[in-house]
Amino acid sequence: MTLDGASQPLLVANHVGRTFHLEGEEVHAVRDISLTVNRGRFVAIVGRSGSGKTTLLNLLAGLDTPTSGQVLFEGRDLAGMGEKEMTQLRRHRVGIVFQSFGLLPLLSAYENVELPLRIAGIGSRRRNERAAEVLDLVGLLPRAKHRPFELSGGEQQRVAIARAVAMRPSVILADEPTGELDSVNAESIFGLFSQMAGAEEMAIVTTTHDQTLLDMAEEVYEIGDGLILERTAVAPLDAPEVDTPQAPAPAGPAPAVDNNIFRRPD
Numbered sequence: 001m002t003l004d005g006a007s008q009p010l011l012v013a014n015h016v017g018r019t020f021h022l023e024g025e026e027v028h029a030v031r032d033i034s035l036t037v038n039r040g041r042f043v044a045i046v047g048r049s050g051s052g053k054t055t056l057l058n059l060l061a062g063l064d065t066p067t068s069g070q071v072l073f074e075g076r077d078l079a080g081m082g083e084k085e086m087t088q089l090r091r092h093r094v095g096i097v098f099q100s101f102g103l104l105p106l107l108s109a110y111e112n113v114e115l116p117l118r119i120a121g122i123g124s125r126r127r128n129e130r131a132a133e134v135l136d137l138v139g140l141l142p143r144a145k146h147r148p149f150e151l152s153g154g155e156q157q158r159v160a161i162a163r164a165v166a167m168r169p170s171v172i173l174a175d176e177p178t179g180e181l182d183s184v185n186a187e188s189i190f191g192l193f194s195q196m197a198g199a200e201e202m203a204i205v206t207t208t209h210d211q212t213l214l215d216m217a218e219e220v221y222e223i224g225d226g227l228i229l230e231r232t233a234v235a236p237l238d239a240p241e242v243d244t245p246q247a248p249a250p251a252g253p254a255p256a257v258d259n260n261i262f263r264r265p266d
């Protein structure tokens, strides 16, 4: 039986390993990691510096190729995908937030966010609307014209997050996305991720060092020396769906939702 993409888990790492060869020495950055990321799940990866988090995220993003095992996107092995298919995947389905932000230095915050939409061929009006919307979401609309060097580290980080979510990808892979942020903004970014995972069905895979943020994730993988040490999940993934009767809708209008959760202090 062949399954279509939508009925598959979104992203699967199947006994993935990555060994680097450096000056005659072998570095086993990722030894043997298996994990499944389902649609709309908010997954966090924690581990000490050098435990293999960035290497793992690069493998999940298809930016690097495993030396053993496979990474499957909707059941398809990334290693077997052609250049064209890989490009489509990166443009439309996967959003990446790099540990080093990866913003283009000559472009403004707005232009950095708009770029993936432009590359994907979105028309100018929708591009403008969406770029403004996601910049507003991370509280940086007032900084839209600033170039990266005219922004603080945390602001650059938030632009990188806005850029990654702009295309509404199926999955966001974020490497230490809150490393430069104060606790209030870090919680807001995780709140945004949590909201996107739930409301927009975007799966989120993020690394973090911040223990206080882990409670906001639905699943936490702790990795050490390229292996999974522990996995904790708020609900068992394979629990059968329970058909609970729907509660009657409350009378009156729904309470207004404040989307701008990244307000700057006045």
Ligand SMILES: Nc1ncnc2c1ncn2[C@@H]1O[C@H](COP(=O)(O)OP(=O)(O)OP(=O)(O)O)[C@@H](O)[C@H]1O
Pocket (backbone or CB within 6 Å): 020, 021, 022, 027, 028, 029, 047, 048, 049, 050, 051, 052, 053, 054, 055, 056, 099
């Ligand atoms: N290109 C490379 N060549 C050789 N060794 C590498 C390479 N990239 C990573 N490593 C090594 O692999 C190990 C895992 O690195 P990785 O960057 O994945 O760690 P990390 O968990 O992301 O750490 P941090 O929390 O500091 O970002 C480290 O020991 C690192 O030195």
Ligand SMILES: [Mg+2]
Pocket (backbone or CB within 6 Å): 053, 054, 055, 099, 175
């Ligand atoms: Mg890293």
